[in-house]
Amino acid sequence: MLFARLARVSQEVAATSARSRKTALLAELFRDAEADDVPIVIPYLAGRLPQGRLGIGWKLLSRPVAPATDPTLTVREVDARLTAVGAVSGSGSQAERGRLVGELLAAATADEQRFLFGLLTGEVRQGALDALAVEGLAEATGAPAADVRRAVMLAGSLRAVARALLADGPSALDRFRLTVGRPVLPMLAHSASSVAEAVEKLGLCAVEEKLDGIRVQVHRDGDDVRLYTRTLDDITDRLPELTSAALELKGERFILDGEVIALDENGRPRSFQETAGRVGSRVDVATAAHEVPVSPVFFDALSVDGRDLLDLPFAERHDVLARLVPEPMRVRRTLAHGRDDLATAEEFLAGTLRRGHEGVVLKALDAPYTAGRRGASWLKVKPVHTLDLVVLAAEWGHGRRTGKLSNLHLGARNPDGSFAMLGKTFKGMTDAMLTWQTERLSELVVEETRWGVTVRPELVVEIAYDGLQRSTRYPAGVTLRFARVVRYREDKSPAEADTVEALLDAHPEVTR
DNA sequence: TTCCGACAGTGGGGTCGCAAT
């Protein structure tokens, strides 16, 4: 299949807003793909490369290349060339990768270049990613979409499912079963604004501590233990103490879901930054493990001793978990019977926060284990802090925010009346707010830059955030975690904005 | 007809590791 066809279909998908039409366009293309093209076409039209990331970013793509006049590239040729790019390593590799990418771009027409650019930077912006590719695949093959989704969850790979499905038809889906050693897409939680809201929605539920660590899926088959992250990356080699912990459990074959977190000598959580740094360390694991040991904390069992537990209600999965995993290695929890036990749930949240954790996750006891964002049977609740900060600058937005000032630079007051930047945010704005702030900030401009504008520090905005973390980037030595706009405070003057000092006082754990 | 679940988009900060300087 010609690569130009994919580029054209991607453009058509981007041009329509109707999901049904996007799905139909994808399905038509999938039907026409030859068997060998499928493993390439599927990820491409889901906006990804089958090779994953290739170490190519905006920097390497910034040099324009004259496009070819006629489309000659095939899908398989593009794939082969990108595989070659990914294989380059060692000294001078940046230049070599740049050269290979340049050659590929030179062989591509303008339309093909645009699509390639999107694939390489991960910004195809066609309004269709994995989920719509699944829908398209279902439509192309006549398989029920729910069955395809489940197979993708079990395979942990859309590509593998697509290949089997297009080669052998819907019956191929039966081949995808939960297998120890093969990671599955993890179940995710939605947010709720309060324990009361969550309890109301879920009825009978477990209330579990939400630990601020890294999600981990642990597979054990006899002596073989494998560890996977939320995106199914294999991190077995980085966390030897988790392998040891899994081998100590009295079960030969299982898949467990949990969190890995660094705790101090009192059992209180160390900062997320410390846990993330540890889990990210690959080179000198022994030293990292000595300095920041981590602990597994399990909350679900997907498979134990050959029994697939995914479709069991959470209550039963947890019974199995509790028989296999001793209490210190399980997440702390309580049960709540809907509204009647609201006080129980709220007390548990308060206790969790006192113990230094992030919040709670409430889980319906009757819900099966489902991947992705489908189903709101897990609801997380975290406390939210707010501040009144001053807008110091704003950056021009991209994509649907092109032409709007989007990303705000936020400052808190210093004792001398100046402002210390605490971070940025682009979250929480409605379209109306984007329009309004673009106009309002334009009146306050003191300097225009390539990326946006700096403004007179006069506009006060209420910002919600999850907590404070250390920063080497910002002058106060701290930055806000997950900052988002709540509303503008035109009733407040910059002199009434919150101070750096008050912020630090409110989060003593960060500076201690 | 209205409501709501699911999706995509829009980017935030940090850390690690590699390559370039």
Add this chain to the structure above:
DNA sequence: ATTGCGACCCCACTATCGGAA
């Protein structure tokens, strides 16, 4: 030795479509 860059962790929120109620 330091710096720049990309990958991958954590993530909130809004707009929109389309099926459910």
